[in-house]
Amino acid sequence: MEESFDVIIIGAGATGLMAAAQLASKGNRTLLLEHNRQVGRKILISGGGRCNFTNRIVLPNDFHSENLHFAKSALSRYTPQDFINLVESYKIPYYEKKLGQLFCESSAKDIVDMLLAECKKYGAEIRLGQKILSVEKVDEQFILKDFKQSFLCSNLVIATGGLPLESLGASDFGYKIAKQFGLKTTTTQPALVPFVLFEDFSILSGVSLPVEIAVADRVIADDLLFTHKGVSGPAILKASLFWNPSDSFIINFVPGIDLADLIKKMKLQRPKVGLENYLKEFVPSRLIEKFKERYSWPVKILADLTFEEIERVATQLSAFKVTPRDTEGYRKAEVTKGGVCTSELSSKTLEARKVPGLYFIGEVVDVTGLLGGYNFQWAWASAHAVGEAILPWQD
Ligand SMILES: Cc1cc2nc3c(=O)[nH]c(=O)nc-3n(C[C@H](O)[C@H](O)[C@H](O)COP(=O)(O)OP(=O)(O)OC[C@H]3O[C@@H](n4cnc5c(N)ncnc54)[C@H](O)[C@@H]3O)c2cc1C
Structure with missing residues (x-):
């Protein structure tokens, strides 16, 4: 059996569902193929089940990519407000958690239902x-085959996402298609992911505190959480996006203060206070216990500390160097850093420069957002760009 469509999209996640609705709304005969038995499984678990579907402010700097300018075109043509308008048109209740992050009030299922309704509305x-076993291009047509039939289309959109959570349907299909058609991909690695450390910090498991992390050329301020295996929490997840294997990063456990300067002043103002007790005013006591033992801190009152001891303690807390053993991998990652090389695609249409009619959108592309709704905004915006680019054949 053989069936023909204007556009076939592979992958019914956030990007594929949005693209299907957008493309069908332009009058394209659109088919969306998904190998799971359910659409949008990552949307359903995202944001703790409430889906952080966008951020009020989305800037190029909120992403990692070999070319930070690449995403600008699509992001500027479909803004957070455009998606908010769609959400509001479906009367989906939502709220701002913090830092512009918008979440569903009741459930992420509202977003999946909305996207399904959009697909249905436009047909x-x-x-x-639906598992596709092979893809080839003959003349102007793509021919997709499963074990019993062929699908023909003049435009093929790859929206198969990244590698995290194979149990939810993640696959390397998109990267393989890119390679098959001679398109470069950048190195891929798990991102927005906790780190495993060489040193055992399990005694601190559960301790959380605000920190500042200097990683690559970024400084990230948010909360850090110690785990049984190492470190997690929003600051660490964000730092993982800019970290490369075997690199180090620096954690400041006392952000916003000059600890050495403060202790020097307190030597005069509160001379009888013990160092340990004073530090507990800034950092959780379990962390102080651990560091005291690790660095053999002097057991002294502030008055008795030398300037050298003060500088040493302050540096140990404000510039703690970490070289992670590894990340917790794709089982715990929220996204894949890297993907189809942006230099292979048009930033306006997301079409492969070398292969007319072939498009890559969403997480499969080397555009990866920070924690905070940016990855979904890239999904919506890249889907919209493709929706604007592919128009039905006019006789
Ligand atoms: C736990 C978790 C929480 C997250 N929370 C947020 C959040 O709150 N906010 C945010 O912005 N981002 C969040 N993300 C990231 C976000 O989910 C992804 O960036 C986004 O889903 C990417 O959309 P996509 O459509 O490109 O890929 P996906 O949503 O992964 O969709 C890809 C689809 O393709 C299908 N597929 C794969 N291979 C094939 C194949 N060979 N044939 C057919 N179908 C195939 C998959 O089954 C899947 O349905 C979270 C991710 C995780 C893992």
């Missing part, structure tokens, strides 16, 4: 449990 067809 995009969705087929589930």
